[in-house]
Amino acid sequence: MEIYGKITKLLPLQTGQGKNGTWKKQEYLLEYGDQYPKTMVFNLWGDKVDQYALTEGDNVTVFFDVESREYNGRYYTDVKAWRVDKGDSQAAPNQAPKAASNPSTGTEFGQPAPAFLSGDEKDDLPF
Structure with missing residues (x-):
């Protein structure tokens, strides 16, 4: 799984x-989302802490696994990152894809528009 966001706080090193x-x-x-930002905590273990050297304010794409475990009848969930890419190279994932300028032309995929979309025919349905 992956998510794009901004690091807002570093918690104490354990x-x-x-x-x-x-x-x-x-x-x-990590704060993510555009209109209604959400936060989540993820962690790095061992050598990855020094390898990525993340700081507050970094825009990152985090690749992670979600793991849960049971202890004394309660369940605990960790978001363990296995790779972190810094930078603004990825657009925000919540942006909607751009629509075709004129979908009735059918040229988006190089095919002609079906005859029923041409609009210049008289409607000859009986109802």
């Missing part, structure tokens, strides 16, 4: 010691 050595996790608050 570190710890596990059976495989030290680990670190950085969480980010």
Whole structure:
């Protein structure tokens, strides 16, 4: 999955010691959407924290997986990013695609318009 937005806040870096050595996790608050902005928290683990070096105000496209787990009868969900692209290279995903200038011509796909769309025929339906 992917989403485009702006990083509005970096949450405190979390570190710890596990059976495989030290680990670190950085969480980010991402604002997305145009007219009614929404926010979500995503995280980066390990070397990816240093690899992407994200800061507040960065416009990014986040590629992520959503994972849930059960602990003591409750469920917890993480949005784990596996790739982050910086920059404004992508248009906002909520923009509607541009409509064809004259859809009745049928030239959008290089085909002629059907005869019933020409508009110059008399309506000969009995009702």
